[in-house]
Amino acid sequence: MTKISQTGYSIQEALSELIDNSIDARREGHKPVVKVDISEDSVVIADNGIGMSEEQTSNSIRLGFSNKKGQLGEFGLGMKTSTSFLGQAFTLITTQENSDEQYILQYDEDEWMKHGDWYKFPLVVERGVESSKSGTIILVSRLKVDFSQKMLESIQEEFGLRFGPFIQNGELDLIFNGKPCEANKPNILDDERHEFEFKIDKVHAHGWWGYQLSGLNKSYYGFHTFRRGRLVTVFDKIGLTPNQDIKQIVGELHIDGIPITHDKKGFIKESDEYKALENEMRQYFKPYERKPKRILSGYAASAGRVRGTVKVIRTLSQHTDIQKSLENVKRGDIVVTEMTRPQYLLAIRRAAGIITDLGGNLCHAAIVSREFNIPCVVGTQNATSILEDGKKVILDGNEGYIYED
Amino acid sequence: MKIDPILLKFPKSLPNDEQQFMTYYPYKFPRVIDFFEAKALALHDNPEEYMEFVHSEFDELDRAVSSVIDKYQAGDQTDLNFLVKTDQQFNKIFCFKFWVINYVFADGPIHEFYVDQLKSFARKMVDATDDVESYEQQIIRLQRDLLQTDYADIYLVQALHGNTVMKFLENDPFSKSILDTVAPLIDEHGESDADKINEIWKPIVERMTNPDDHHYDELSVIDPNLPKSAPLIELPPLVLPLNQVKMRKTDFPLYSFLNHTVEFRDENQQLEERYEDMKQTIAQIFDIAKSKLSEEEYRGFELSYEMSKCFSMSKDIMGNIDHRLLPVWERDVHEKVHSILSENSAVRYPSVNHASMFSSFVWYLPEDLKAEVMSVDESDFNIKDYENE
Numbered sequence: 001m002t003k004i005s006q007t008g009y010s011i012q013e014a015l016s017e018l019i020d021n022s023i024d025a026r027r028e029g030h031k032p033v034v035k036v037d038i039s040e041d042s043v044v045i046a047d048n049g050i051g052m053s054e055e056q057t058s059n060s061i062r063l064g065f066s067n068k069k070g071q072l073g074e075f076g077l078g079m080k081t082s083t084s085f086l087g088q089a090f091t092l093i094t095t096q097e098n099s100d101e102q103y104i105l106q107y108d109e110d111e112w113m114k115h116g117d118w119y120k121f122p123l124v125v126e127r128g129v130e131s132s133k134s135g136t137i138i139l140v141s142r143l144k145v146d147f148s149q150k151m152l153e154s155i156q157e158e159f160g161l162r163f164g165p166f167i168q169n170g171e172l173d174l175i176f177n178g179k180p181c182e183a184n185k186p187n188i189l190d191d192e193r194h195e196f197e198f199k200i201d202k203v204h205a206h207g208w209w210g211y212q213l214s215g216l217n218k219s220y221y222g223f224h225t226f227r228r229g230r231l232v233t234v235f236d237k238i239g240l241t242p243n244q245d246i247k248q249i250v251g252e253l254h255i256d257g258i259p260i261t262h263d264k265k266g267f268i269k270e271s272d273e274y275k276a277l278e279n280e281m282r283q284y285f286k287p288y289e290r291k292p293k294r295i296l297s298g299y300a301a302s303a304g305r306v307r308g309t310v311k312v313i314r315t316l317s318q319h320t321d322i323q324k325s326l327e328n329v330k331r332g333d334i335v336v337t338e339m340t341r342p343q344y345l346l347a348i349r350r351a352a353g354i355i356t357d358l359g360g361n362l363c364h365a366a367i368v369s370r371e372f373n374i375p376c377v378v379g380t381q382n383a384t385s386i387l388e389d390g391k392k393v394i395l396d397g398n399e400g401y402i403y404e405d
Numbered sequence: 406m407k408i409d410p411i412l413l414k415f416p417k418s419l420p421n422d423e424q425q426f427m428t429y430y431p432y433k434f435p436r437v438i439d440f441f442e443a444k445a446l447a448l449h450d451n452p453e454e455y456m457e458f459v460h461s462e463f464d465e466l467d468r469a470v471s472s473v474i475d476k477y478q479a480g481d482q483t484d485l486n487f488l489v490k491t492d493q494q495f496n497k498i499f500c501f502k503f504w505v506i507n508y509v510f511a512d513g514p515i516h517e518f519y520v521d522q523l524k525s526f527a528r529k530m531v532d533a534t535d536d537v538e539s540y541e542q543q544i545i546r547l548q549r550d551l552l553q554t555d556y557a558d559i560y561l562v563q564a565l566h567g568n569t570v571m572k573f574l575e576n577d578p579f580s581k582s583i584l585d586t587v588a589p590l591i592d593e594h595g596e597s598d599a600d601k602i603n604e605i606w607k608p609i610v611e612r613m614t615n616p617d618d619h620h621y622d623e624l625s626v627i628d629p630n631l632p633k634s635a636p637l638i639e640l641p642p643l644v645l646p647l648n649q650v651k652m653r654k655t656d657f658p659l660y661s662f663l664n665h666t667v668e669f670r671d672e673n674q675q676l677e678e679r680y681e682d683m684k685q686t687i688a689q690i691f692d693i694a695k696s697k698l699s700e701e702e703y704r705g706f707e708l709s710y711e712m713s714k715c716f717s718m719s720k721d722i723m724g725n726i727d728h729r730l731l732p733v734w735e736r737d738v739h740e741k742v743h744s745i746l747s748e749n750s751a752v753r754y755p756s757v758n759h760a761s762m763f764s765s766f767v768w769y770l771p772e773d774l775k776a777e778v779m780s781v782d783e784s785d786f787n788i789k790d791y792e793n794e
Binding site for chain 2: 302303315338339342345346349358359360361362363364367368370371372373379398
């Protein structure tokens with residue numbers, strides 16, 4: 001089992017396997033509630049599912065054994081490999097509804113290495129358990145992994161991504177260290193989602209797509225793919241060109257009829273079914289993949305990408321009513337000016353981004369945009385000449401570019 | 406970490422010099438060059454002494470400006486000679502006491518040096534990964550946090566003040582009922598319904614401007630330093646808008662402040678949370694620096710961060726002169742000069758420009774005043790010149 005645990009898992013994936021098992025074990029008519037608690041010395045995953053019988057509990061420790069055909073855990077590696085990846089020991093406590101028995105299995109890696117025999121694994125039966133109780137608790141101890149604060153934040157974010165569809169549809173309550181996980185929602189431009197569907201022989205794929213602005217990590221675009229309601233891959237680029245930037249395609253793709261790898265982490269790309277779908281999607285998305293035209297460049301003063309309508313404020317012209325220009329700035333506009341001033345504060349607060357002709361890293365616009373966490377490009381030289389009121393642009397505060405939208 | 410001595414020399418240009426002071430000041434007041442270079446050499450790597458310098462410069466700036474304003478208000482404001490002389494006095498004070506700190510230091514090559522150092526150190530502090538984008542992303546985040554620092558500048562302070570005022574409005578039953586009426590109007594209509602919204606605010610504004618109103622026991626809950634039954638005007642967040650009320654002789658700044666406090670209440674809350682997190686974030690960054698950098702590098706990192714922060718803080722300190730200086734210099738002296746000169750010529754007048762005398766008005770001045778403006782002033786700045794006049 002020690003070898004199996006070294007199968008290239010990440011911590012997030014190992015935890016997700018255990019949560020998958022909990023979801024598989026959901027009771028009819030009961031919303032699954034899964035609690036994940038991580039401390040310095042243990043990881044505890046508890047659910048309110050159907051629990052396991054004595055036989056199921058005994059068999060759960062045997063490698064490769066699974067009676068979950070057609071379900072998320074059908075390959076029977078999930079619990080064993082995940083727990084072994086996370087720690088050197090685990091305890092499994094499970095009970096079923098309408099039973100007064102609770103089954104406890106304890107695994108210790110060192111002990112098993114000395115005398116291990118899957119068929120003779122000790123199982124403790126406790127009686128007198130409340131019969132309405134039902135569910136499984138897995139407690140992993142003697143941890144092999146470190147959980148820094150950043151790792152915990154990353155896990156919570158990952159859970160929002162992987163189990164987002166379940167959470168969003170009200171099919172799962174996932175509580176991480178006492179806090180409910182929220183579904184990760186992509187920021188779709190104009191909230192415009194386009195439905196699509198492909199049927200090729202036995203393959204059926206359907207979903208939706210929309211545009212997003214690329215973030216700091218440009219590879220986070222593509223499709224979250226699902227099979228039987230379970231997330232298989234994230235940011236899958238099937239049918240899309242690589243290196244999409246600025247305006248990227250994102251969406252969901254639900255696939256039936258394409259074979260899946262044994263670890264459930266991907267579809268078999270060499271299969272004819274996969275290739276056929278990929279081809280169809282490539283043809284479909286060709287007209288929608290377009291990179292916006294770059295029209296200005298400057299110094300990237302404050303990170304972020306945003307799309308908005310230009311509002312020009314000319315300070316150095318004697319013919320401008322500056323006050324009126326400032327009042328014209330609406331929420332989400334992109335302020336374009338020679339250089340911002342303290343009097344512009346209200347307009348800046350409302351703006352989604354700032355573009356200036358002048359300035360460098362330390363100018364007023366750079367400072368306030370970092371303070372208020374809005375993207376900013378400074379020192380473009382001629383933004384106020386090239387951009388007009390009402391023009392729609394994409395401001396890239398990461399790289400210092402402005403694109404026509 | 407040693408700064409290149411060339412960066413301690415007076416720069417040839419500045420990136421944010423939209424008013425082009427660099428075109429005029431080193432030529433009009435050449436002693437500013439020696440002044441800057443002496444201070445740069447002495448203070449460029451000493452945050453505590455630099456801040457002491459900033460405070461003492463602001464003190465002289467404040468005293469000198471006050472002296473000139475007093476004399477201006479007592480003088481003949483219809484006399485072009487007097488107006489030009491006043492403008493030139495403002496320019497000299499501004500050049501030596503404000504421009505050197507807020508532009509030549511804070512926007513100049515020394516600050517750029519420290520910012521570049523922080524960016525380099527950030528690269529050393531992030532573990533390289535196979536995922537290049539993730540690596541670069543972490544570096545950008547680290548650089549952004551280091552540049553922002555845990556210092557609350559004047560803009561952030563205003564946002565935090567907004568939160569304090571919101572707490573008051575929400576906790577005082579009388580104010581709460583007004584807030585509940587006004588908030589949906591502000592969210593829906595913004596300033597298009599300004600008159601209607603301001604009418605609803607009126608009772609609160611009247612109490613806020615009434616020094617005898619002592620009915621706000623809730624204030625001590627919001628600000629424990631205030632005694633119970635303190636008048637509302639003593640609530641610190643109201644000090645600035647109430648000063649503006651006094652200066653502009655209208656309650657409009659207070660209405661504006663209340664409207665913006667409500668309009669940006671959610672954003673201000675997020676800014677406060679981010680500010681609270683920032684202190685912890687900076688502490689964590691310093692821990693990482695300690696573990697990843699050598700001893701010498703860490704000292705350099707610390708110095709770069711502190712000096713960068715000093716330059717940011719100094720901008721706010723010097724900015725405290727704006728509300729007294731700008732109304733007199735730009736909106737009064739310059740407008741009067743423009744008005745007099747416009748009697749005989751179509752004078753170009755760029756809005757908002759301290760350097761208008763050099764860039765615009767000089768072309769239309771009588772010859773003697775033109776000569777005065779365009780002649781070199783070889784003297785140093787001396788505060789005694791303003792206090793003895």
